[in-house]
Amino acid sequence: MYTEPTTFSAEQYFATQLPPPALQHDVESVREFVARQQKEGRAVVLVTSGGTTVPLELNVVRFLDNFSAGTRGATSAEYFLKAGYAVIFMHRQFSLQPFSRHYSHSTNPFLDFLDIDSPESQGATPRISVTPNKREDLLQVLTVYKEVHARGTLHTLTFVTVNDYLWLLRAVSQEMSVLKRRAMFYLAAAVSDFFLPRQKMASYLVSSFASEHKIQSGKGSLHIEMDQVPKILKPLVDEWTPGGFIVSFKLETDQNLLLPKARQAIERYGHQVVIGNELHRRKFEVVFVSKKPLPALPPGIEQTDEAILQAVDPTNSFSEYWLRIDVPEHPAPGFLVKEIEEDIVDELVKRHAEWIANTP
Amino acid sequence: MYTEPTTFSAEQYFATQLPPPALQHDVESVREFVARQQKEGRAVVLVTSGGTTVPLELNVVRFLDNFSAGTRGATSAEYFLKAGYAVIFMHRQFSLQPFSRHYSHSTNPFLDFLDIDSPESQGATPRISVTPNKREDLLQVLTVYKEVHARGTLHTLTFVTVNDYLWLLRAVSQEMSVLKRRAMFYLAAAVSDFFLPRQKMASYLVSSFASEHKIQSGKGSLHIEMDQVPKILKPLVDEWTPGGFIVSFKLETDQNLLLPKARQAIERYGHQVVIGNELHRRKFEVVFVSKKPLPALPPGIEQTDEAILQAVDPTNSFSEYWLRIDVPEHPAPGFLVKEIEEDIVDELVKRHAEWIANTP
Numbered sequence: 001m002y003t004e005p006t007t008f009s010a011e012q013y014f015a016t017q018l019p020p021p022a023l024q025h026d027v028e029s030v031r032e033f034v035a036r037q038q039k040e041g042r043a044v045v046l047v048t049s050g051g052t053t054v055p056l057e058l059n060v061v062r063f064l065d066n067f068s069a070g071t072r073g074a075t076s077a078e079y080f081l082k083a084g085y086a087v088i089f090m091h092r093q094f095s096l097q098p099f100s101r102h103y104s105h106s107t108n109p110f111l112d113f114l115d116i117d118s119p120e121s122q123g124a125t126p127r128i129s130v131t132p133n134k135r136e137d138l139l140q141v142l143t144v145y146k147e148v149h150a151r152g153t154l155h156t157l158t159f160v161t162v163n164d165y166l167w168l169l170r171a172v173s174q175e176m177s178v179l180k181r182r183a184m185f186y187l188a189a190a191v192s193d194f195f196l197p198r199q200k201m202a203s204y205l206v207s208s209f210a211s212e213h214k215i216q217s218g219k220g221s222l223h224i225e226m227d228q229v230p231k232i233l234k235p236l237v238d239e240w241t242p243g244g245f246i247v248s249f250k251l252e253t254d255q256n257l258l259l260p261k262a263r264q265a266i267e268r269y270g271h272q273v274v275i276g277n278e279l280h281r282r283k284f285e286v287v288f289v290s291k292k293p294l295p296a297l298p299p300g301i302e303q304t305d306e307a308i309l310q311a312v313d314p315t316n317s318f319s320e321y322w323l324r325i326d327v328p329e330h331p332a333p334g335f336l337v338k339e340i341e342e343d344i345v346d347e348l349v350k351r352h353a354e355w356i357a358n359t360p
Numbered sequence: 361m362y363t364e365p366t367t368f369s370a371e372q373y374f375a376t377q378l379p380p381p382a383l384q385h386d387v388e389s390v391r392e393f394v395a396r397q398q399k400e401g402r403a404v405v406l407v408t409s410g411g412t413t414v415p416l417e418l419n420v421v422r423f424l425d426n427f428s429a430g431t432r433g434a435t436s437a438e439y440f441l442k443a444g445y446a447v448i449f450m451h452r453q454f455s456l457q458p459f460s461r462h463y464s465h466s467t468n469p470f471l472d473f474l475d476i477d478s479p480e481s482q483g484a485t486p487r488i489s490v491t492p493n494k495r496e497d498l499l500q501v502l503t504v505y506k507e508v509h510a511r512g513t514l515h516t517l518t519f520v521t522v523n524d525y526l527w528l529l530r531a532v533s534q535e536m537s538v539l540k541r542r543a544m545f546y547l548a549a550a551v552s553d554f555f556l557p558r559q560k561m562a563s564y565l566v567s568s569f570a571s572e573h574k575i576q577s578g579k580g581s582l583h584i585e586m587d588q589v590p591k592i593l594k595p596l597v598d599e600w601t602p603g604g605f606i607v608s609f610k611l612e613t614d615q616n617l618l619l620p621k622a623r624q625a626i627e628r629y630g631h632q633v634v635i636g637n638e639l640h641r642r643k644f645e646v647v648f649v650s651k652k653p654l655p656a657l658p659p660g661i662e663q664t665d666e667a668i669l670q671a672v673d674p675t676n677s678f679s680e681y682w683l684r685i686d687v688p689e690h691p692a693p694g695f696l697v698k699e700i701e702e703d704i705v706d707e708l709v710k711r712h713a714e715w716i717a718n719t720p
Contacts (some may be wrong), residue, residue: 024688053425057474061550061613061639065425069454093466094429094454100465106453106518109460110470111505114498128490145471190421223670252422252423289548300503 011228013166016200020164023171026157030088030175031083033155037086042153043147043182043352045259048170048189049073050092052162054196054226063228068190070095071342072249073280076186079345081148085184088159090168090174092189098154099145102137113138162192162229173241181356183244189349190251194226218355234268245352246271253279253331262289263318272355275344284325284340288347292319325349367418368557369482371588373526377558380524383531386517390448390535393515397446402513403542403712405445406532408549409433410452412522414556414586417442424586429552430455432609432642432701436546438703441508445544448476450517450528452549458514459505462497473498504593522552522589529592533601540603541716544708545596554586593629605712606631613639622649632715635704644685644700648707652679 003271010018037044040294050073051066077087081098089098096104103110113134117127130138148154157172159165162318176183237246248271258276265274266289274286368376395692397404409434412428434456437447441458449458456464463470473494477487490498508514515534519525598604608631610622618636625634626649636647685700 018367028538034396056424059612061427062427062552063427065423067421094464097465100471103465105457105460105463105465109457111460111502113503116499116502117508125495128495128502130488135485137639138487139476142376142471142474142476142488146476183611192422206604214431251421253417259507302515 002112006104008227008230010170010235012313013230014170016287017163017166018130019167020035020159020161023167027171030157031170033086033088034175037253038151038179038182042084042086044179044182045080045186045354046088046183047073047077047080047186048090048165048178049077050095051190052092052192053160054162054192054194056196060135063325064192064194064339066190068092068095070097071101073186073188074098074101074119074289075341076188076345077154078144079339080186080349083345083349084142086153086155086350088155088157088172090159090165090172090189093158093160093320098158099141099148102141120212138225148278153274162195165189166192166232169236169276170240171183173236173244176244177241179245181245181359183241185241185244187233187245187246187248189228193229195229196226200225200227207325231263231269233271239270245355247273247275250274250276252276253278255281258287259289259320262287264323266291273348276348282319284327284337286340286344288319288321288323290319290321292317321347368587368590370530370592370595372495373590374530377523377526377566379527380519381525386528386529387518390517390532391517393448393512394535395444396512398539402444402446403544403716404536404539405440405544405546406448406450406531406536407433407437407440407546408450408525409437410455410545412452412525413520414522414552414554416556416682424552426550426552428455430457431461433546434458434461436548437514437702438504439485439699439702440546440709441513442504442706445709447514448515448517448532450519450525450532450549453518453520457516459501459508465642473660475632492589499504522555524591525549525551526592529596530600533596533604536604537601540681541605541719543601543604544712545601545604545606546708547593547606550555550611551589553589555589555593556586560587591629593616593625596668597629597631607633607635608706610634610636611639611642612636615641618647619649619680622647626651626678633708644687644697645706646683646700648679648681648683650679650681652677666702681707689704 011134028092034044049068049070050070052065054064056062056064056126070091073089073091077089077098080087087098088346091097102108113131115129115131117129119126157168159168173185176185233246233248236244248265248269252256252258252261255278258278262276272291274289276289277285323340323343325338325343328335331337361664380483384474392720394404409428410430411428412618413426414424416424425493428449433449435458437449437458440447447708448456451457462468473491475489475491477488477489517528519528536545593606596604608625608629610618610625612618612621615638616637622636625631632650634649636649664678683700683703685703688695691697
């Protein structure tokens with residue numbers, strides 16, 4: 001059974017695909033969170049983080065995934081909190097999270113730095129304490145973690161599939177639209193370009209079982225045919241949350257494609273910043289791409305589109321701002337490279353403040 | 361570019377695909393571990409756990425994955441350790457691990473049950489302590505964790521791709537062959553049925569870029585065509601580790617396929633146990649499928665294959681043993697369901713002991 005691949009608009013997508021079961025519950029929690037932050041005068045940033053999956057079966061055993069541990073998002077969320085933002089952290093289930101990211105079960109398991117002290121008196125329960133040389137780091141993380149919880153400035157949502165992600169993003173951005181220019185969107189999740197519409201899932205399953213049958217006879221191959229995920233930046237910018245400050249990411253494996261792809265995205269969706277990063281350099285080099293502000297026109301000339309177009313040099317209408325972290329070629333033992341997310345967030349907070357100040 | 365799907369034998373697979381870079385290092389660590397356990401008289405079980413990925417690009421951004429958090433493997437490893445086994449825990453990077461599994465960053469984050477106590481004197485560093493109502497559980501987990509580390513009976517290896525997994529499994533099982541019947545293999549990992557041979561990766565990339573181009577024009581679809589992963593249970597049983605006690609898993613979404621598929625696997629690969637489990641019932645119901653022991657022949661009849669075949673009822677040559685956990689329909693608040701892995705491991709340890717005792 002072959003069906004022609006379809007291109008879905010965002011509207012068609014939401015009209016034909018089913019919302020995740022927890023959506024209503026999540027939306028209400030976000031509404032309450034946003035209202036409280038607005039009352040307390042905080043700007044709110046939505047940080048999306050981690051990869052989305054594309055289930056290939058109704059009984060999800062096999063799925064297509066996008067590589068992302070969620071480091072960028074989890075790290076950035078901490079710096080946004082530090083800068084005074086309230087953060088809605090919308091992440092892939094089991095991807096890294098702010099604070100706990102420092103204690104990965106694989107690379108820095110917390111059980112390794114807990115000690116069991118002998119009880120002070122016979123029969124008493126032994127005390128658990130933190131290994132002395134780990135105390136300071138843990139105390140630092142734990143202190144900020146507890147402050148954030150006490151202030152109630154971090155709200156966490158989870159997604160697994162690309163369908164979960166799209167529904168959540170639309171709903172959350174709509175809830176955030178009341179914040180107007182005080183809302184920032186930091187879209188660091190690695191979102192699949194393709195998906196399997198539920199209308200094709202059934203027919204896919206038929207051909208999958210057919211190929212399953214082939215496997216038994218020792219001649220197996222798996223064919224997957226998917227449709228393109230709708231481009232949702234356009235409706236996000238134009239409809240869901242007009243006024244928001246929107247930052248998207250462009251991950252490329254070819255350094256030469258970074259700038260052209262980033263400019264293309266800005267041109268196409270009309271949002272504020274694209275942060276370009278190359279897969280292997282992303283921890284120490286990124287580039288901010290934006291539209292240059294419109295030039296001041298000579299006095300007496302009316303601010304029409306045509307006049308502006310004439311004043312803008314079309315070959316030079318994008319601003320590029322490179323952020324780089326110095327990594328010593330031969331780092332001393334124990335040398336800690338600075339987290340580039342600290343500088344990314346600094347720059348964005350500055351730009352967002354200008355954006356708010358320039359409210360028309 | 362279309363290439364016919366190929367069926368690889370295990371031999372062809374290893375002759376054409378590249379080993380993971382860390383393989384030699386991993387093999388040496390296993391050799392040392394096995395030698396020490398053998399000297400100290402312990403049986404060794406290899407527990408594989410978590411899903412394998414199939415990278416679709418050389419710069420791995422997109423990959424096919426198999427759903428598995430690694431609960432079965434991580435939980436079983438704890439019970440094997442408790443039963444006195446040494447455990448080689450070969451798991452998918454970031455899947456659950458024994459002991460730390462109790463403190464998932466998502467559902468039971470450890471930062472939530474650490475308190476900062478006010479310092480006893482001014483200027484002193486504050487102490488970190490464990491929230492009283494969490495102390496007992498943590499103390500229990502931590503105590504066993506520290507015992508296991510002190511004894512050195514847990515060795516951890518990680519894989520990501522199905523290629524990593526296949527190379528590791530072969531190498532580790534070959535290292536374990538010196539243990540003869542005292543080696544157990546508990547193959548709980550969710551291994552992909554399909555892979556993309558590196559020889560096809562390049563041509564796939566070409567067509568992927570082609571479709572990438574289509575995306576730009578707004579008419580995208582993704583075609584993936586993969587080859588079948590070789591069946592490695594056969595060489596594992598026959599060549600890599602003759603004498604080992606081998607347990608494989610069969611996960612089905614159709615309860616009616618459980619027994620036929622499990623029997624088929626036993627028949628085909630000739631190993632000791634298949635544990636069948638249905639996706640939604642796997643936490644409270646599994647079935648052990650084995651070949652029945654050969655019948656005792658009447659005295660005077662020679663123990664030939666033919667005589668045995670005549671004595672065996674072919675319609676009744678498999679034994680089935682169902683394990684079920686009682687789950688109350690209306691559990692009281694705080695009711696903890698028993699972990700079925702405790703019973704699975706109990707049963708296997710018993711069968712393994714019999715298997716060792718019956719050494720020919």
